[in-house]
Amino acid sequence: MKFEWFVASRYLLSRRKQSFISIISIISIVGVGLGVATVILVIAVLDGVEHGLKERFLANEAHIVLRLIDNGFYSDYENKIEAIEDVEGVVAASPVVYSQLAVFREGSKQIEDVILIKGIVPEVEDKVTSFTKFVNGSYDFQNDDLIKQARFLNDETITGGIVLGSRLAQRLTVAKGDVLKLVVNMTEDQLNPGAYIPLIRNFVVIGFYESELTVYDDHIAYIDLKAAQKIYNEVGRVNSIFIRLENAEFAPKMSEEIEEAAQFSVLDMPTTRTWMEKYAPLFSALELEKIATVIIEALIILVAAFNIASTLIMTVMEKTRDVGMLRTLGASRGHIMGIFMIKGSVIGMLGTLAGTTLGLYICWLLSTNVMRPSPWIANACIGILSCSVIGIAYRRIGTVSVTFIIFATIFSINMFITPFLVLSSTMRTVLIILGVIALVIFWIIVLIKSWQKLSSIWKPTFFALGLLAIGFILFCYVKPISLEELGLSAIYQMNQLPIKVNWFFVGFINALSFAICWLATIYPAWQASNLKPIEALQYE
Amino acid sequence: MDKLIRIDNLHKSFYDGDTELKVLKGVNLDIHQAEVLAIMGASGVGKSTLLHIIGTLDRPTEGNIFYEDEDITAFSERELTRFRNDAIGFVFQFHQLLPEFTALENVAMSGLIRNTRKVENKNGNRYSSDAYEKAEILLESVGLSERLGHFPSQLSGGERQRVAIARALVNQPKVVLADEPTGNIDDKTSEAVLDVLQDINERLKQTFIIVTHDSRLSERANRTVHLVDGKIAD
Numbered sequence A: 001m002k003f004e005w006f007v008a009s010r011y012l013l014s015r016r017k018q019s020f021i022s023i024i025s026i027i028s029i030v031g032v033g034l035g036v037a038t039v040i041l042v043i044a045v046l047d048g049v050e051h052g053l054k055e056r057f058l059a060n061e062a063h064i065v066l067r068l069i070d071n072g073f074y075s076d077y078e079n080k081i082e083a084i085e086d087v088e089g090v091v092a093a094s095p096v097v098y099s100q101l102a103v104f105r106e107g108s109k110q111i112e113d114v115i116l117i118k119g120i121v122p123e124v125e126d127k128v129t130s131f132t133k134f135v136n137g138s139y140d141f142q143n144d145d146l147i148k149q150a151r152f153l154n155d156e157t158i159t160g161g162i163v164l165g166s167r168l169a170q171r172l173t174v175a176k177g178d179v180l181k182l183v184v185n186m187t188e189d190q191l192n193p194g195a196y197i198p199l200i201r202n203f204v205v206i207g208f209y210e211s212e213l214t215v216y217d218d219h220i221a222y223i224d225l226k227a228a229q230k231i232y233n234e235v236g237r238v239n240s241i242f243i244r245l246e247n248a249e250f251a252p253k254m255s256e257e258i259e260e261a262a263q264f265s266v267l268d269m270p271t272t273r274t275w276m277e278k279y280a281p282l283f284s285a286l287e288l289e290k291i292a293t294v295i296i297e298a299l300i301i302l303v304a305a306f307n308i309a310s311t312l313i314m315t316v317m318e319k320t321r322d323v324g325m326l327r328t329l330g331a332s333r334g335h336i337m338g339i340f341m342i343k344g345s346v347i348g349m350l351g352t353l354a355g356t357t358l359g360l361y362i363c364w365l366l367s368t369n370v371m372r373p374s375p376w377i378a379n380a381c382i383g384i385l386s387c388s389v390i391g392i393a394y395r396r397i398g399t400v401s402v403t404f405i406i407f408a409t410i411f412s413i414n415m416f417i418t419p420f421l422v423l424s425s426t427m428r429t430v431l432i433i434l435g436v437i438a439l440v441i442f443w444i445i446v447l448i449k450s451w452q453k454l455s456s457i458w459k460p461t462f463f464a465l466g467l468l469a470i471g472f473i474l475f476c477y478v479k480p481i482s483l484e485e486l487g488l489s490a491i492y493q494m495n496q497l498p499i500k501v502n503w504f505f506v507g508f509i510n511a512l513s514f515a516i517c518w519l520a521t522i523y524p525a526w527q528a529s530n531l532k533p534i535e536a537l538q539y540e
Numbered sequence B: 001m002d003k004l005i006r007i008d009n010l011h012k013s014f015y016d017g018d019t020e021l022k023v024l025k026g027v028n029l030d031i032h033q034a035e036v037l038a039i040m041g042a043s044g045v046g047k048s049t050l051l052h053i054i055g056t057l058d059r060p061t062e063g064n065i066f067y068e069d070e071d072i073t074a075f076s077e078r079e080l081t082r083f084r085n086d087a088i089g090f091v092f093q094f095h096q097l098l099p100e101f102t103a104l105e106n107v108a109m110s111g112l113i114r115n116t117r118k119v120e121n122k123n124g125n126r127y128s129s130d131a132y133e134k135a136e137i138l139l140e141s142v143g144l145s146e147r148l149g150h151f152p153s154q155l156s157g158g159e160r161q162r163v164a165i166a167r168a169l170v171n172q173p174k175v176v177l178a179d180e181p182t183g184n185i186d187d188k189t190s191e192a193v194l195d196v197l198q199d200i201n202e203r204l205k206q207t208f209i210i211v212t213h214d215s216r217l218s219e220r221a222n223r224t225v226h227l228v229d230g231k232i233a234d
């Protein structure tokens, strides 16, 4: 193998004279690298969003809800809760009366909303859904001052206090201390058969529930467990037990065990619903999105691999006479095959490694909040570095000035863009980005031309400096993305675009990329090894 | 003198669709150990074709070639490759040096290829395994000791051809086959190249078969044969 490596590494590094990595190798490596970097980045964002959403949802979500199939009430819930809490892996369980009720404000003549109402014991519920953390105001359902005040002012039968979802409260335009009327049920009018009289209970708004999760803040209200039992005439009974686990991921596995531990009588038909079932559509949508992304990204890598294949086919053609001579010197078909496969595989490997580094670096930048230097410094870096490359390559003041003017243009355009990008009027942004892309392409072409002219003594230095500059420029420009500024924080329930690197996936994508690149080398290498020595020698 | 190579009734035809082009029509030729044999003939008569077949780069349509009584026309592709590496050195009209490698590396190349066959090297291999060491000595003996690290593009035509000669010698082949080695360089440089060839022949007892137009070259040869109409003329 040593001989093949020797020849392949030389083909990889240089043309004619001893020099640094050839530009065509660099382009192939960049092609593979960008593919791998985007895959890692996109998946890290998708994983981050999924993880962030989960964390957000689970902050105030019970992992398992235990109820009867007909939603009926059951007694003896204290013993059931004790038994459930004894199950390995259960943190806490809370008794809940869970139902839907119509509400209207004092003085209103009609039903204004239908809400989810949870009758709870605040201290117990706190252990399951961190209830108290999200309450703005009081949750003292029996003795809050506002209740006493309302009772005194209205001389009415006030059942107790209620904590309303903040957005629900906004919609109903109620403030703390206002009275809210709950329609508990309907009874047939004895005097007037066929007509129904609503049974109404009054509650005083004592606090708001602010979880920032629309599903809750829009629809939910909390009252005291005892009050809920009383209004339903179900004293000593509940219809749900809310359960928190040590590890939310085990919810489906533990459901059955918990059902058994609760020891319902034969006639009761218990059932559980896990948080996963509740959010199933959302998470399966995210999963689908991830699969689609992986497929698209695999295609990107495939394109990069075709790039490697075509580069190799070109090198094989360019090296035909060399192959003829090597065969004449006694190199076997295996040697020739090895040389070209090594060349392609090294490109694939370097590209994959470079891409992984870049992807992980950007992930790190997107999740790290530190002060960034002004983009001006980054721009100056590009300018100085490019001008020195061009200057040393061409040794002509005129050339350097022309390119300097071009960089000045990029520089100033960047300066104008930066403020505009924040405004993000879509069309303008698109135009600006297109402009930048055009300039960057021009700039890359100029750099490639001067790179080819650059004497090989300078190449390693500028290569290293260039990598450092790219790292620094990324550091200046790539910051955590604020969802708040983009107005997306309500939708995603997060302030900052979350990033989560899945190391297993990074390993997988590395292996995949390398395998694809390796496969792409087989055909060109085989083609080279099949050349007939004499014909190859006489190839023009 | 010992007989090194015996060519027996060698035929070679090229086929272009249905038409057959008979190039070699029964070549019989003996080559002796340590001689310089010049093959002359008109352009297109088949000199290169003959040389390629002797050098195992091509197979004859009919006939046999014996190296020390071993019939190489019966060899498999794999055996031929190995034989080429061990027993044959080539020098072409155009130097055919590998442009990415220095003079030293070019010369060492077939030694490096041989070193990949480890098993044989262990079992009584009579050659030194250090290809670079031998390459250096050879470059010195063709007068290029100052040029070891130069790339082909940094060498003159005559120098390149001398590197090519050194390259052909590195595995101490049974025979060096040269196809118009001075065909592409001027007269004065040719003399220097021919001096090198002669010197090596005399010092190392190296067998050469040289295809040429060049009458000065055939003057220096031990023996000259003419290829006429696909046969060796007497």
Ligand SMILES: Nc1ncnc2c1ncn2[C@@H]1O[C@H](COP(=O)(O)OP(=O)(O)O)[C@@H](O)[C@H]1O
Binding pocket: B014, B015, B021, B023, B041, B042, B043, B044, B045, B046, B047, B048, B049, B050
């Ligand atoms: N691969 C080939 N296919 C077809 N014809 C060939 C091939 N190689 C050589 N020839 C023909 O064989 C003849 C001899 O060629 P060659 O051996 O190169 O002649 P020389 O070296 O004596 O000038 C020429 O007519 C040439 O066109």
Ligand SMILES: [Mg+2]
Binding pocket: B047, B048, B049, B179
């Ligand atoms: Mg010829």
